[in-house]
Amino acid sequence: xxxxxxxxxxxxxAGAREWAGLAVVALPILVVSAxxxxxxxxxxxxxxxxxxxxxxxxxxxxxxxxxxxGLLITMxxxxxxxxxxxxxxxxxxxxxxxxxxxxLAPSAELLIGARALxxxxxxxxxxxxxxxxxxxxxxxxxxxxxIAVWITAFSVGSALGPLMGGVLLQRFWWGSVFLPGVAAxxxxxxxxxxxxxxxxxxxxxxxxxxxxxxxLGAVLAVVYGLKQIAEYGxxxxxxxxxxxxxxxxxxxxxxxxxxxxPLIDLxxxxxxxxxxxxxxxxxxxxxxxxxxxxxxxxxxxxLALSPLxxxxxxVPTAVALVAGSMAAPLLTxxxxxxxxxxxxxxxxxxxxxxxxxxxxxxxxxxxxGFVLVGLGLSPVVALSTDMIVxxxxxxxAGSASGISESGNELGQALGIAVLGGVGTAVYRGRVDDSxxxxxxxxxxxxxxxxxxxxxxxxxxxxxxxxxxxxDAARAAxxxxxxxxxxxxxxxxxxxxxxxxxxLRATPPGAGQSPEQSPGQSPEPTPxxxxxAGTTPRSVSADLPDVxxxxxxxxxxxxxxxxGTALDFExxxxxxxxxxxxxxxxxxxxxxLLYAQTTGDERTAERLRSLGGDYTEYVLYRSHAPETSRTPxxxxxVSVETRDAAVARRWSDAVIAxxxxxxxxxxxxxxxxxxxxxxxxxxxxxxxxxxxHRAAMDDTHPESPQWRxxxxxxxxxxxxxxxxxxxxxxx
Numbered sequence: 001x002x003x004x005x006x007x008x009x010x011x012x013x014a015g016a017r018e019w020a021g022l023a024v025v026a027l028p029i030l031v032v033s034a035x036x037x038x039x040x041x042x043x044x045x046x047x048x049x050x051x052x053x054x055x056x057x058x059x060x061x062x063x064x065x066x067x068x069x070g071l072l073i074t075m076x077x078x079x080x081x082x083x084x085x086x087x088x089x090x091x092x093x094x095x096x097x098x099x100x101x102x103x104l105a106p107s108a109e110l111l112i113g114a115r116a117l118x119x120x121x122x123x124x125x126x127x128x129x130x131x132x133x134x135x136x137x138x139x140x141x142x143x144x145x146x147i148a149v150w151i152t153a154f155s156v157g158s159a160l161g162p163l164m165g166g167v168l169l170q171r172f173w174w175g176s177v178f179l180p181g182v183a184a185x186x187x188x189x190x191x192x193x194x195x196x197x198x199x200x201x202x203x204x205x206x207x208x209x210x211x212x213x214x215x216l217g218a219v220l221a222v223v224y225g226l227k228q229i230a231e232y233g234x235x236x237x238x239x240x241x242x243x244x245x246x247x248x249x250x251x252x253x254x255x256x257x258x259x260x261x262p263l264i265d266l267x268x269x270x271x272x273x274x275x276x277x278x279x280x281x282x283x284x285x286x287x288x289x290x291x292x293x294x295x296x297x298x299x300x301x302x303l304a305l306s307p308l309x310x311x312x313x314x315v316p317t318a319v320a321l322v323a324g325s326m327a328a329p330l331l332t333x334x335x336x337x338x339x340x341x342x343x344x345x346x347x348x349x350x351x352x353x354x355x356x357x358x359x360x361x362x363x364x365x366x367x368x369g370f371v372l373v374g375l376g377l378s379p380v381v382a383l384s385t386d387m388i389v390x391x392x393x394x395x396x397a398g399s400a401s402g403i404s405e406s407g408n409e410l411g412q413a414l415g416i417a418v419l420g421g422v423g424t425a426v427y428r429g430r431v432d433d434s435x436x437x438x439x440x441x442x443x444x445x446x447x448x449x450x451x452x453x454x455x456x457x458x459x460x461x462x463x464x465x466x467x468x469x470x471d472a473a474r475a476a477x478x479x480x481x482x483x484x485x486x487x488x489x490x491x492x493x494x495x496x497x498x499x500x501x502x503l504r505a506t507p508p509g510a511g512q513s514p515e516q517s518p519g520q521s522p523e524p525t526p527x528x529x530x531x532a533g534t535t536p537r538s539v540s541a542d543l544p545d546v547x548x549x550x551x552x553x554x555x556x557x558x559x560x561x562x563g564t565a566l567d568f569e570x571x572x573x574x575x576x577x578x579x580x581x582x583x584x585x586x587x588x589x590x591x592l593l594y595a596q597t598t599g600d601e602r603t604a605e606r607l608r609s610l611g612g613d614y615t616e617y618v619l620y621r622s623h624a625p626e627t628s629r630t631p632x633x634x635x636x637v638s639v640e641t642r643d644a645a646v647a648r649r650w651s652d653a654v655i656a657x658x659x660x661x662x663x664x665x666x667x668x669x670x671x672x673x674x675x676x677x678x679x680x681x682x683x684x685x686x687x688x689x690x691x692h693r694a695a696m697d698d699t700h701p702e703s704p705q706w707r708x709x710x711x712x713x714x715x716x717x718x719x720x721x722x723x724x725x726x727x728x729x730x
Contacts, residue, residue, distance in 0.1 A: 017195055018146075020195050021132075021136060021191075022136070022137075024191055024192065025132065025133075026152075027184040027187060027188065028129075028181070028184045029129055029150060029154055030153040031095075031180055031181045031185075032125055032126060032157065032181075033161065034160065034161030034164060034165075034180070035122070035181065042174040042177050045169065045174040046111075049173075049174060050108045050111065051108070052108035052111075059115075060111055060115060063115045063116050063119060064115045064118055064119045065223075066119065066220055066224065067116050067122075068123045068409065069220070069406065070215070070216040070219045071123035071216060072123050072219075072402045072409065073264060073406050074207075074215055074216065074263065074402070075091075075126075075127055075128070075402060076128075076131065076400070076403070076405070077207065077263050077264075079131060083198050084131050084132050085128075085132060085197065085198040088124070088125060088128035088132060088188075089188070089189065089192050089193070090124060091122075091123075091125040092121075092125060092188045092192070093189060094120065094121035095118065095122060095124075095181055095185055096189075098121050099118065099178045099179065099181035099182050100179075100182060101114040102114040102118055102175065103175030103176065103177075103178040118178075118181075126401075127405055129150065130385070131389065131401040132197070133146045133147055134390070141329065144332065144383070144386050147382055147385050148325040148326050148329055148382045149326075151325045151381055151382045152378075155322070155325065155378065156318050163308070163312065163314070164177070165307075166306075166308035166311055170308075206261070207263075208261065208262070210255065211252060211256065211262065212263060214248055214249075214255065215252055218246070219249075219406065220245070221241045221242070221245025222242055222245035222246065222249070223409065223410065224241050225237075225238040225239065225240075225242035226413040226416070229421060234421065264403060267652065268400065268403070273387050274388055276387075277385075277388045278388055279498075280380055280495065280503070281380070281381055281388065281408065282407040282411035284345075284348075284380045284381055284384070284411075284495070285381065285415065286411040286415035286419075286491075287352075287377075287415060287419070287488040288374075288412075288415070289411065289413075289415035290415030290416055290418065290419030290420060291352070291370070291373065291415075291484065293415075294419075294481045294484055297477070298358070298478070299314075299363065301452060301455060301474070301477070302360055302451070302474045302477055302478060303362075303363055313367055316367060317367075317373075318374075320378070321375075323375060324375045324379045324382075325382045327379065328340060328378070328379035328383050337383045337503065338499055338500045338504040340379055341383055341384065341500075341503065342499050343496075344375075344376040345377075345492045345493070346496050347376030348375075348377045348380075349492035350372055350376075350489075351370065351372025351375075351376060352369065352485045352486070352488040352489035352492060353485070353486075353489045354368055354372060355370065355481070356369075356486045357369075357482075358482060358485075360477075376492075380499075385404055387503070388400055388404045419488070422480075422483065423477075423481060423483065424450070424480065426480035426483045427450075427451065427473075427480040428448050428449075428476075430476035431448050431454065431472060434475070436468035436469060439457075439461065439469060447469060451473050451477040454470070455470055455473065457469065458470045544594055544596060544728055546596075546670045546683055547619060548578065551598070551619075552597070553597045553616050553617070553618060554595065554617045554619065554672055555593075555594075555595040555607060555614045556615055556617060557593055574600070574603045574605075574606040575600050576599065576602060576603045577595060577596075577597055577600075577603045578596040578597060579595070579596045579728065580594075580595045581595075581725065581727070581728040582726045582727045582728075583634055583723035583726060584726045585723050586633075586689055591726075592636060592721075592723055593607070593614075594683070595614075615679060615681075616675045617673060617675070617681055618673060619670060619672055620647075620648065620651050620672060620680075621655050621670075621671045622668065622670045622671070623658050623668060623670075624667065624669075625658075625659075625666070625667075625668075631667050631668075631688075632689070632724070633685075633686040633688050633689040633691075633722055633723070634683065634722070634724070634725065635682075635686060635720075635721070635722050636681065636683060636719070636721055637681070637719070638681050638717075638718040638720075639680050639718055640715070641678055641679065641714055642678070642714035643678065643714075644673065646714045647674075647677055647678070647679070647680050648673065649712065650715050651682075653712065655669070655671065664695060665687040665694070666686055666691075666692075666695060667685040667686060667687060669682055669683070669684040670684070679718070
């Protein structure tokens with residue numbers, strides 16, 4: 001059954017079922033992350049068995065990440081349309097099957113194809129899993145913890161992938177590194193339907209295939225160009241790929257601005273929280289990914305550790321990633337998220353400063369510094385992910401998750417390319433100045449390319465020259481690592497300042513339910529106006545809290561026996577009823593019932609049995625410029641639209657008009673869209689009836705929304721009336 005956000009959530013706090021669902025989702029996410037780099041250890045055995053060419057080997061190692069990066073946005077939006085749980089389960093089954101095909105591939109060509117299928121399945125899994133967390137965990141405090149678990153699974157998979165691969169390769173063939181993916185998806189396939197809620201946007205339009213193709217082409221081209229720069233240095237082919245991808249991306253963005261149902265809702269980027277969190281996340285991954293590129297080589301090529309030994313020395317960083325991710329939700333109960341993120345950036349900056357003291361003889365500085373980096377950056381990624389997903393409207397959570405994951409992929413690729421280019425430039429300059437005399441010119445040129453090439457060249461030289469060349473190359477690479485670490489420290493410090501500046505409006509424990517903070521009351525200071533797409537708290541203790549987080553549906557109607565209905569509900573409330581309020585129009589001719597529910601259909605059946613017609617809505621957007629005054633008048637404005645896309649556009653236009661113009665005495669406006677997507681109710685709170693009449697008479701005899709009706713095809717008015725609250729049951 002397709003449900004609205006949180007419809008199955010009961011009272012809004014997750015129970016054992018939701019946490020069990022998170023556990024079965026975390027396992028495949030860990031393996032999807034591990035598969036991004038587990039193959040690197042298998043390359044020697046794989047090359048001996050399948051004998052791929054140089055180009056084939058490049059595609060074998062890179063095609064998985066390329067396909068994931070290219071399809072994340074499309075898959076996130078697809079989940080919003082066909083159902084996130086459905087896409088997650090389909091992706092899980094496909095990932096298991098593709099893992100088997102990859103493990104048993106008999107040729108390089110088939111291995112490339114299998115890895116591409118594995119990437120498609122991985123792209124189906126990642127945004128679906130993240131957006132389902134948004135659907136299953138309604139309480140913001142619990143959601144932060146759930147996202148921290150998700151981030152932990154992804155981080156641990158990335159860090160422990162080489163370790164897992166090293167253990168398997170000691171006993172089995174190269175394909176064995178892919179088989180853990182089969183075992184990881186079994187619990188999800190067996191229990192996913194029972195443990196995970198389904199969610200899809202009932203008003204979503206059709207998937208725009210040209211947009212999907214443009215998104216894929218833009219991301220693939222840019223990521224390919226960045227990887228070429230990281231591996232071979234800047235060149236015409238890499239530059240052309242990045243320019244082509246950027247051009248396709250520009251076409252993609254222009255198309256999104258024109259579509260009624262875009263693949264990416266560009267209005268999300270107007271939200272300061274969404275954009276700021278996305279930038280913090282991408283830049284955090286940028287410095288982490290670029291540094292990891294050097295640390296992995298430092299451990300194996302400078303300190304001459306085996307792949308398995310290098311993986312073991314990365315375990316402390318994995319532990320730090322887990323600790324930082326899980327500590328973040330606890331810290332934000334009392335500290336503003338922006339300050340936690342800023343502090344994490346400063347801690348990461350100190351870790352980079354420690355790494356800048358590394359030398360070619362020991363691993364203390366690098367391991368200790370990288371632990372601090374992981375401990376500092378993990379809260380940044382966890383909290384920014386929560387902000388990105390939480391700032392998007394529920395029906396756009398899948399798209400927002402895809403944007404978040406794409407930001408991660410692009411941030412990491414850009415970090416490897418840019419920081420890798422800086423480190424390589426330093427290496428080449430240092431090697432050129434310190435090459436020992438007597439090395440043939442062709443060998444000297446090869447040694448100047450990379451540290452790996454220098455070590456390979458040294459093995460063919462006399463013992464003295466070999467030792468001198470290896471020492472010089474390792475010292476030069478360490479110099480490059482030091483410079484990159486100092487650059488990252490500076491970036492972390494600047495990013496800490498920007499994060500605090502852009503995101504400091506979010507209060508500590510934002511959105512937590514009363515159960516989480518017993519006995520604590522919010523400070524009586526007015527809250528700032530919310531950014532687009534957020535849902536502020538109610539401005540009145542008397543009127544119903546239209547933004548309460550445990551309400552997933554609202555029933556509004558004019559019953560034939562309004563007074564009897566409220567008295568009846570007082571004596572015997574139906575399951576799922578959270579609050580019921582009766583309003584009487586100022587002319588005394590109409591009664592309006594406003595019922596907030598968990599989505600339980602029995603509530604609607606009970607109310608309808610009392611007579612009258614009720615429409616079911618979900619809260620779409622809210623606007624609250626004033627939060628310190630008690631409203632004395634409610635205005636209900638209803639319009640009919642062609643479909644959900646028009647309903648959303650009209651609601652956004654109303655909010656934009658209110659934010660730009662404003663009206664004295666207007667306290668809040670809450671736009672609800674009916675579950676069939678064809679009706680919008682604007683529940684507006686005013687200081688009193690006189691203030692509303694004075695403000696509206698300046699622009700239109702009834703409401704400024706009517707001006708928008710005339711300007712937007714497919715919208716027609718259904719009703720307009722002022723009410724006073726008569727009675728509320730909460």
